[in-house]
Amino acid sequence: MLFAHLGSEPRIHPDAVVAPTAVISGDVTVAAGCQVLHGAVITAEGSPIVLGENTIVMENAIVRASSTHAVxxxxxxxxxxxxxxxxxxxxxxxxxxxxxxxxxxAEIGDRSEVRINAVVHLRTVFPPETVVPISWVAVGDPLLILPPDRHEEIWAAQKELDFPGYVFGLDRETPDLMVQLTERYGRSLSRHGTDRRID
Structure with a gap:
């Protein structure tokens, strides 16, 4: 399903294959040879998304750009x-x-592997050919790769990356952080109310 969003329509190369239950919304470019499988959602929320040639987005994967972060x-x-x-x-x-x-x-270098259920935190930078083991956490620049049971070390690096400030523009110490976050984010997401299906 293809949708126009925020005045932009997806651009799908004729050699790409998009499953009929995938959703592609807004300023998205899908290059030649790409495969987007059932249930995948690729949504540009104000910045563009570009999938390079022969990229595969498998079932139920989500690729999302924000107004400040392209993909x-x-x-x-x-x-x-x-x-x-x-x-x-x-x-x-x-x-x-x-x-x-x-x-x-986050910036992930060429030929890297992020294995099953691993996490790459915001603003984390990988050199090429980095491997994150199954369920481990990559965080920071310089890069730390830690097992999930080392929460204190992960949090020490992650706290400085300021997730609510960087992603939502809100101070972590705001007393009603989640109220402000959900109301602000909800207003932004409500722009989907005017989306138009184009396929």
Whole structure:
């Protein structure tokens, strides 16, 4: 299903294949040879998304750009089932396994692997050929790759990255943080009310 959103329509190369139950919304470019499988959602929320040639986005994966963070996925990259990418730059020949999470401002170098259920926190930068083990957490620049049981070290690096400030423009210490966050984010997402299906 293709949707016009915020005045932009998806551009799908004629050699790309998009499953009929996939959703592609807004300023999205899908290059030649791409495969977007059933249930995948690729949505540009104010910044563009570009899928390079021969990229595969598997079932129920989510690729989302925000108004401040575009998404670029390099050629010959595989985005696994139920993986999510939010406002990140993914290199070429990257493998994002099932259930991986990649957050805003992350940069993943060419030929890297983020294995099953691993997390790449916001503003984290990988050199090429980095591997994040199954369920581990990558955080920061310089890069730390830690097992999930080392929460205190992960939090020490993550806190400085300021998720609510960087992604939502809100101070973590705001007393009604979630009230402000959901109201502001909800207003932004309500712009989908005027989307128009184009296929």
């Amino acid at each position: 670029h996925v390099g050629a010959h990259t595989l985005v696994g089932p139920m993986a999510s990418i939010a406002g990140a730059d993914i290199g070429e020949e990257v493998f994002l396994a099932t259930g991986t999470r990649v957050f805003n401002g």
